Amino acid sequence: MAGELESLESCLERHIPPGELAEVKRILYGGEARKLDLPTAALSAAQEKDFELQGYGFEAAPEQLRRPRIVRVGLIQNKIPLPTDTAVAVQVAALHRRIEEMVGVAAMCGVNIVCFQEAWTMPFAFCTREKLPWTEFAESAEDGPTTKFCQELAKKYNMVVVSPILERDELHGGVLWNTAVVISNSGALLGKSRKNHIPRVGDFNESTYYMEGNTGHPVFQTQFGAIAVNICYGRHHPLNWLMYSMNGAEIIFNPSATIGTLSEALWPVEARNAAIANHCFTCPINRVGTEYYKNAFTSGDGGKAHHELGHFYGSSYVAAPDGSRTPGLSRTQDGLLVAEMDLNLCRQVSDKWNFKLPATCFPTHPELQG
Numbered sequence: 429m430a431g432e433l434e435s436l437e438s439c440l441e442r443h444i445p446p447g448e449l450a451e452v453k454r455i456l457y458g459g460e461a462r463k464l465d466l467p468t469a470a471l472s473a474a475q476e477k478d479f480e481l482q483g484y485g486f487e488a489a490p491e492q493l494r495r496p497r498i499v500r501v502g503l504i505q506n507k508i509p510l511p512t513d514t515a516v517a518v519q520v521a522a523l524h525r526r527i528e529e530m531v532g533v534a535a536m537c538g539v540n541i542v543c544f545q546e547a548w549t550m551p552f553a554f555c556t557r558e559k560l561p562w563t564e565f566a567e568s569a570e571d572g573p574t575t576k577f578c579q580e581l582a583k584k585y586n587m588v589v590v591s592p593i594l595e596r597d598e599l600h601g602g603v604l605w606n607t608a609v610v611i612s613n614s615g616a617l618l619g620k621s622r623k624n625h626i627p628r629v630g631d632f633n634e635s636t637y638y639m640e641g642n643t644g645h646p647v648f649q650t651q652f653g654a655i656a657v658n659i660c661y662g663r664h665h666p667l668n669w670l671m672y673s674m675n676g677a678e679i680i681f682n683p684s685a686t687i688g689t690l691s692e693a694l695w696p697v698e699a700r701n702a703a704i705a706n707h708c709f710t711c712p713i714n715r716v717g718t719e720y721y722k723n724a725f726t727s728g729d730g731g732k733a734h735h736e737l738g739h740f741y742g743s744s745y746v747a748a749p750d751g752s753r754t755p756g757l758s759r760t761q762d763g764l765l766v767a768e769m770d771l772n773l774c775r776q777v778s779d780k781w782n783f784k785l786p787a788t789c790f791p792t793h794p795e796l797q798g
């Protein structure tokens with residue numbers, strides 16, 4: 429990608445004197461994250477399939493009464509492999525193939541829960557405001573081809589799969605939603621979580637297609653921990669994270685599609701702050717690359733019509749409740765980030781800092797009491 433910075437981390441590594449780098453990382457990231465020793469076969473497969481693979485671990489203190497609750501999550505960010513004017517079914521099939529190879533590598537790395545980027549089966553075409561062919565990418569969350577594909581992956585690899593798609597709810601008038609489908613490691617459908625804050629900012633014209641979701645703040649109990657999905661724009665709303673966390677989420681995924689000129693300065697702050705404020709792990713994932721549309725569209729601001737929404741800057745990362753975080757994946761390349769975490773850290777940090785407890789105990793807020 430000409431002219432795009434590869435990543436903030438590679439820039440720091442290149443330019444900060446080695447003697448000061450560790451201190452810079454401590455201040456910026458809460459310390460040097462422990463690098464996971466990933467299998468050589470996985471590293472070679474990632475290289476061969478042309479995507480970045482990184483792995484980091486978060487520690488918790490040993491406890492007397494609870495065993496460590498170790499889980500590995502995988503975050504996948506990717507470009508669309510084909511031009512946006514390729515036939516819909518061909519684009520979907522190419523994305524399925526790409527994700528299949530990346531999930532195969534996640535399995536080699538022992539990933540228990542994998543999450544893909546927002547609307548992963550399609551270009552992020554909502555900027556265009558055109559209905560066809562983009563609405564043809566919508567599928568049933570319950571039994572659409574993508575859910576069936578993910579169920580096969582889940583069973584094959586004993587992995588929970590979080591699959592954010594454009595949903596068509598055939599049972600309720602064929603209405604569209606922006607939805608994350610959650611599939612258990614057994615392959616069973618655990619449920620779905622609909623995006624509950626819809627952007628009306630810049631060229632993010634998503635309300636032309638779907639409205640605020642009606643599924644509340646569901647939390648899914650998986651074999652590996654309690655998870656929730658706060659889709660993209662929901663990231664900017666602190667109370668949204670709070671609600672998932674109050675409902676018991678230990679890991680909150682944030683599958684996104686966002687561009688450098690709009691949100692890149694917010695990206696490292698918001699999900700990380702949510703992890704701190706809510707004593708949980710957060711996992712923001714952003715797509716990569718620039719997607720080109722044959723028909724130009726305007727921004728409704730008197731400016732010139734254009735063919736691109738902007739550069740999706742990747743930079744997916746994981747933040748822990750103690751405020752530490754992994755480095756981000758590349759700003760320009762497909763990537764898989766593996767993070768190992770001990771979920772005991774959530775309660776340990778909660779007991780230490782107590783950010784949430786006063787609100788739940790405060791007698792003038794009975795609505796917050798269980």
Ligand SMILES: NC(=O)NCCC(=O)O
Nearest residue numbers: 627632660661685686691
């Ligand atoms: N996909 C989406 O909601 N994008 C809006 C922009 C942002 O939240 O950064």
